Amino acid sequence: MSSVDLLNKTAELVAVASESFSEAQITEHIQNELQAHQHLELTRIGDNLVARTQLGRANRVILAGHTDTVPANGNAQPRIEGDHLWGVGSADMKGGLAVMLKLAEQHTQPAVDVTYVFYAREEVASEHSGLGELFDQRPDLLEGDVALLGEPTDGQIEAGCQGAMRFSITLKGKRAHTARAWMGSNAIHRLAGLLTAIDAYVPRQPVLLGCHFHEALQVVRVSGGVAGNVVPDSAQIELAHRFAPDRSADQAEQHVRDLLLPYLGDDDEVELLDLSPAAYPAVEHPCITSLIERHDLGVRAKLGWTDVARFAEHGVPAVNFGPGDSALAHTPQEHLVGESIRRTYSALDDLLRIGP
Amino acid sequence: MSSVDLLNKTAELVAVASESFSEAQITEHIQNELQAHQHLELTRIGDNLVARTQLGRANRVILAGHTDTVPANGNAQPRIEGDHLWGVGSADMKGGLAVMLKLAEQHTQPAVDVTYVFYAREEVASEHSGLGELFDQRPDLLEGDVALLGEPTDGQIEAGCQGAMRFSITLKGKRAHTARAWMGSNAIHRLAGLLTAIDAYVPRQPVLLGCHFHEALQVVRVSGGVAGNVVPDSAQIELAHRFAPDRSADQAEQHVRDLLLPYLGDDDEVELLDLSPAAYPAVEHPCITSLIERHDLGVRAKLGWTDVARFAEHGVPAVNFGPGDSALAHTPQEHLVGESIRRTYSALDDLLRIGP
Numbered sequence: 001m002s003s004v005d006l007l008n009k010t011a012e013l014v015a016v017a018s019e020s021f022s023e024a025q026i027t028e029h030i031q032n033e034l035q036a037h038q039h040l041e042l043t044r045i046g047d048n049l050v051a052r053t054q055l056g057r058a059n060r061v062i063l064a065g066h067t068d069t070v071p072a073n074g075n076a077q078p079r080i081e082g083d084h085l086w087g088v089g090s091a092d093m094k095g096g097l098a099v100m101l102k103l104a105e106q107h108t109q110p111a112v113d114v115t116y117v118f119y120a121r122e123e124v125a126s127e128h129s130g131l132g133e134l135f136d137q138r139p140d141l142l143e144g145d146v147a148l149l150g151e152p153t154d155g156q157i158e159a160g161c162q163g164a165m166r167f168s169i170t171l172k173g174k175r176a177h178t179a180r181a182w183m184g185s186n187a188i189h190r191l192a193g194l195l196t197a198i199d200a201y202v203p204r205q206p207v208l209l210g211c212h213f214h215e216a217l218q219v220v221r222v223s224g225g226v227a228g229n230v231v232p233d234s235a236q237i238e239l240a241h242r243f244a245p246d247r248s249a250d251q252a253e254q255h256v257r258d259l260l261l262p263y264l265g266d267d268d269e270v271e272l273l274d275l276s277p278a279a280y281p282a283v284e285h286p287c288i289t290s291l292i293e294r295h296d297l298g299v300r301a302k303l304g305w306t307d308v309a310r311f312a313e314h315g316v317p318a319v320n321f322g323p324g325d326s327a328l329a330h331t332p333q334e335h336l337v338g339e340s341i342r343r344t345y346s347a348l349d350d351l352l353r354i355g356p
Numbered sequence: 357m358s359s360v361d362l363l364n365k366t367a368e369l370v371a372v373a374s375e376s377f378s379e380a381q382i383t384e385h386i387q388n389e390l391q392a393h394q395h396l397e398l399t400r401i402g403d404n405l406v407a408r409t410q411l412g413r414a415n416r417v418i419l420a421g422h423t424d425t426v427p428a429n430g431n432a433q434p435r436i437e438g439d440h441l442w443g444v445g446s447a448d449m450k451g452g453l454a455v456m457l458k459l460a461e462q463h464t465q466p467a468v469d470v471t472y473v474f475y476a477r478e479e480v481a482s483e484h485s486g487l488g489e490l491f492d493q494r495p496d497l498l499e500g501d502v503a504l505l506g507e508p509t510d511g512q513i514e515a516g517c518q519g520a521m522r523f524s525i526t527l528k529g530k531r532a533h534t535a536r537a538w539m540g541s542n543a544i545h546r547l548a549g550l551l552t553a554i555d556a557y558v559p560r561q562p563v564l565l566g567c568h569f570h571e572a573l574q575v576v577r578v579s580g581g582v583a584g585n586v587v588p589d590s591a592q593i594e595l596a597h598r599f600a601p602d603r604s605a606d607q608a609e610q611h612v613r614d615l616l617l618p619y620l621g622d623d624d625e626v627e628l629l630d631l632s633p634a635a636y637p638a639v640e641h642p643c644i645t646s647l648i649e650r651h652d653l654g655v656r657a658k659l660g661w662t663d664v665a666r667f668a669e670h671g672v673p674a675v676n677f678g679p680g681d682s683a684l685a686h687t688p689q690e691h692l693v694g695e696s697i698r699r700t701y702s703a704l705d706d707l708l709r710i711g712p
Contacts, residue, residue: 162535166584178596179518179660181559181572188575188593189555195548203537216537219544220588221581228522228596228629231574237544240534240584273584304535 001102001345003338007085009098010336011078014087020068020124023047027067030118033101039108040116043141047120048130050141051104053113059356060113061287062142062316063103063348064307065096065150066122066130073332083338090336091324096150099323099345103352111355112287115144122307126276131307135314146287147311148348152324155344156298157288159211159319160312162242163249163278164305166220167256169194172267175226175233184231188224191235194263195219198239201259206244211281211301213244217256238273242303245278252278279309282317286356291321295347321348357458357701359694363441365454366692370434370443376424376480379403383423386474389457395464396472399497403476404486406497407460409469415712416469417643418503418672419459419704420663421452422478422486429688439694446692447680452506455679455701459708467711468643471500478663482632487663491670502643503667504704508680511700513648514658515567515675517665518598519605519634522576523612525550528623531582531589540587544580547591550619551575554595557615562600567637567657569600573612594629598659601634608634635665638673642712647677651703677704 018026027047034040040051047067069089078087085095097118104116120130134142151158171191176184203215217239224235243252253272260270282288283299292299302308302320311318323341328334374382383403390396396407403423425445434443441451453474460472476486490498507514527547532540559571573595580591599608609628616626638644639655648655658664658676667674679697684690 164534164585177660178520178572178574178576179598180570181574181598182570186555186574188578189551191578192548192551192555195545196552199542199545199548214536214538216534218534218537218542218587220534220584220586222544222547222578222591223581225577225579225594228576228594229520230576232576235578238581238584242535242537304533 001342001349003083003342006098006102006341006345007080007336007338009102010090010095010341011080011085011087013094013097014078014089017076018067018069019071020121023067023120027118030101034104037105040104043138045134045137046130048134049118051116053110055109055113057111057113059287060115060144061351062115062117062144062147063100063150064117064119064147065093065100066120067097067118068121068123070123070330075332075334084335086335088334091152091334092326092329093150093152093322095152095324095336095341096322099341099348100150102345103348107352110352112352114352117142131310135310139314142314142316144316146282146285147316147318148321149306149308149318150322151306151320152322152326152329153320154325154340155323156300157283157292157319157321158302159281159283159299160208160245160279161302161304161306161309162213162215162244163252163276163309165241165249165253165275166273167239168236168271168273169239169260170234170236170269172265173231173233176231178229178231181231186231187235188232191237197259197263204244206246208244208246209281209283210299213301214303215244216242243278245280249275249277276305277309277313279312279318282319285317287351288319290356291347291351294350297347357698357705359439359698362454362458362697362701363436363692363694365458366446366451366697367434367436367441367443369450369453370445373432374423374425375427376477379423379476383474386457390460393461396460399494401490401493402486404490405474407472409466411465411469413467413469415643416471416500417707418471418473418498418500419456419506420473420475420503421449421456421506422476423453423474424477424479426479426686431688431690440691442691444690447508447690448682448685449506449508449678451508451680451692451697452678455697455704456506458701459704463708466708468708470708473498487666491666495670498670500672502638502641503672503674504677505662505664505674506678507662507676508678508682508685509676510681510696511679511703512654512656513639513644513675513677515637515639515655516564516601516635517658517660517662518569518571518600519608519632519665520661521597521605521609521631522629523595524592524627524629525595525616526590526592526625528621529587529589532587534585534587537587542587543591544588547593553615553619560600562602564600564602565637565639566655569657570659571600572598599634601636605631605633632661633665633669635668635674638675641673643707644675646712647703647707650706653703
């Protein structure tokens with residue numbers, strides 16, 4: 001498949017606006033394209049579309065990608081210049097969708113069974129995820145040996161992902177007039193010890209199956225105060241923790257709670273606001289190993305959270321592998337280079353032809 | 357003057373609602389009462405009323421009180437039970453106004469010239485002050501040797517007052533994704549050092565002319581944060597400082613700035629939000645000395661800010677001296693005890709009859 005073909009296909013997808021929650025049109029577009037193909041079994045669930053081969057192969061590979069984009073920023077219209085395609089979603093991740101569509105059309109008799117998953121609402125809060133909706137309603141559609149997500153990794157393997165959790169921590173004090181401050185207890189002052197401990201925290205950087213992770217513990221919000229002449233009786237921080245996949249979510253939560261404990265009194269409160277589990281790097285799965293070895297792919301840890309964790313949570317080892325530069329995603333400069341999408345297509349084409 | 361007369365007079369004033377900014381009616385009420393008296397020269401400025409004797413006495417004493425109350429809280433109607441008057445403003449400070457009115461009516465030939473100042477909007481932000489309005493428009497009306505404010509001190513002398521200032525302090529950082537926290541600099545974490553220093557601050561407690569002051573340095577507000585997955589690049593605190601009157605406002609400001617300096621970087625910002633000067637205790641003025649000695653009054657420092665500082669700033673030594681318990685002010689339980697207002701009246705009556 002030539003770079004030109006692949007960039008053109010991506011441009012076609014970029015031209016269909018598909019901001020999160022407005023994805024009916026892009027899903028129609030993909031469905032119209034795929035339903036001509038007899039080798040694919042299509043299932044539409046809401047704005048999600050699953051296309052599967054049913055050839056009874058020994059392995060089933062899932063190729064998955066989200067259809068939504070962030071709002072355009074002067075880059076709603078695709079524009080090809082030489083080997084570059086400019087436009088919102090060109091990297092994140094309509095390039096990945098274009099690769100999936102081309103593979104789905106080309107491979108009528110792949111060496112592995114393939115499930116192509118086009119899902120909605122990835123760029124918004126986790127609770128809205130179309131992939132979550134699919135796992136809830138039709139988990140059978142998502143069964144497979146390994147999953148590859150087309151998130152932009154510039155054709156390298158980004159393996160596993162760190163988990164994420166956020167806590168709300170409320171410290172209590174006693175209200176008083178500032179003219180008689182010693183009658184009260186300043187809850188904002190009580191943050192001093194807690195913030196000092198968090199600031200001094202040295203995050204772990206474990207290397208797991210060759211992937212270098214880097215944890216984080218960061219206060220992302222702080223608030224407190226009653227009025228300009230009142231000693232405040234409450235102060236709140238929101239604490240974000242990213243943890244490597246050698247810890248379970250429970251272990252990571254306990255680790256943070258242990259760290260907080262010395263700074264908490266009886267009336268203080270710690271609440272877990274949300275939690276996304278980590279995923280261990282799936283680089284030992286034969287399909288992934290073959291992909292890496294045959295194409296000499298770089299392998300690195302995924303530090304941000306992606307839907308590989310959702311697959312891993314359901315027992316399907318998963319990695320990120322797609323065209324485009326993630327650093328450009330969500331920027332007005334978002335673009336895709338032909339060489340990047342060609343290399344990605346070529347590696348997956350090879351996997352589907354030969355198998356693991 | 358009997359307790360009953362004084363409580364009845366206070367009840368009459370409580371019955372006229374006079375929430376801040378709605379004081380025209382109470383000012384009319386006082387004006388109607390006083391204009392019958394030939395020995396008083398009345399001047400109305402907005403909702404402020406000044407009544408003066410012009411007898412050419414060696415000394416002029418200013419008796420001043422604010423006409424506004426905080427909003428009623430189920431206690432809009434005055435109610436007398438035995439020796440107690442219940443109702444909004446009974447202590448803060450319609451008891452003081454009642455004493456002023458009685459004195460103004462009784463003393464046609466006082467031993468000192470007297471200026472009675474009834475002023476508006478004390479219970480709201482300083483910029484709205486009716487006393488400030490008078491000082492701006494007719495400072496000549498407020499000239500005198502000493503001023504006594506009828507704020508509730510239960511008939512004791514509360515001398516001087518602490519100054520107050522508030523700062524806004526903004527610490528800067530560098531924004532980053534929490535998945536790559538080490539690329540940023542967390543502005544909220546930077547609060548740790550600053551809060552530790554402020555929490556460890558030991559406020560001075562100077563004793564000035566027998567009055568025990570007690571300073572304060574309190575963070576009254578904190579805020580910061582961008583989103584749950586962003587290392588924040590800005591964090592802000594609001595810092596309140598109360599300072600004793602042995603420091604000028606400039607000295608107190610410099611003291612706080614010196615304290616903050618080690619925790620500030622080049623991009624951080626410190627802004628002085630507002631400033632109310634302190635007032636030195638005026639207990640050495642002959643009028644006040646006589647009052648204290650003849651009636652064996654208790655003398656203590658005023659820790660909160662009051663308008664004595666406004667008089668002191670204009671060169672008029674001032675103290676707080678009024679009936680009622682300030683701890684009850686602004687509460688639904690606000691009330692005035694007859695004995696308290698009778699004692700206050702009696703001491704001032706004596707001062708106006710005999711002089712210093």
